[in-house]
Amino acid sequence: MPKKWFQNWFNSPYYHILYQQRNNAEAEFFIDNLCEYLKPSAEANLLDIACGRGRHSIYLNKKGYDITGIDLSIASIQYAKQFENSHLHFYVHDMRYLFYVNYFDIALNLFTSFGYFDTDYEHVKALKNFQKALKPDGLLVLDYFNSNKVLNMLCPQMIKTVSGVDFNIHKKIENDKIIKTIEFEDQNKPYIFKEEVKAFSMGDFKLFFEQSGFEISHCFGNYNLEEFDPANSDRLIFICKKAL
Structure with a gap:
């Protein structure tokens, strides 16, 4: 079976050359704001889904959190593994398949690391896996581009x-x-x-979350965590609770 576009492109060194302007300062700014908003406990277990080379995971670990990063790209995970320690681990894994059950307090899917698959079924399947990986009171943070803009x-x-x-x-x-x-x-x-990448709307995500066992608790429109504006916001950032 031929490889999907994301299996080829994300494994290429040219992907990281083209997007090298995605600097750590932006990632750290976003993570600082998320931590201030979510206030994870010091003992929280975090999952970074489609972590790439691990820039968000590495910074969260520096802030004292236990975090696991997963990504389909073998090259990215090989790079990230140099930063591993007893509270930071990286694995090659496809989000469409289950990874742990009732283990994580917070799951993160950041920087439009979603919307890659051919069918809605595959996207809902991935979200169901996110849901199953979380503890009963767990949270999902999903950061997407604002397709309207x-x-x-x-x-x-x-x-x-x-x-x-x-x-x-x-x-x-x-x-x-x-x-x-x-x-x-x-x-x-x-x-x-x-x-x-699918141009998913707010309505699409509401349906996907309902089908996969999540409830939206808040929605932000940028990394400052300002309210979402459909016409002007750069991002569509969901904070979701695992539905009971």
């Missing part, structure tokens, strides 16, 4: 030069997906990758 401000074509590589980026809307095609050459070798 993204669709209204879509730039069909751009060239972005990073570390001497000219990335030709094309974006289009197709079958409710935002499809980004990334073409470039490096050392005279051509490359082409894709990103295909």
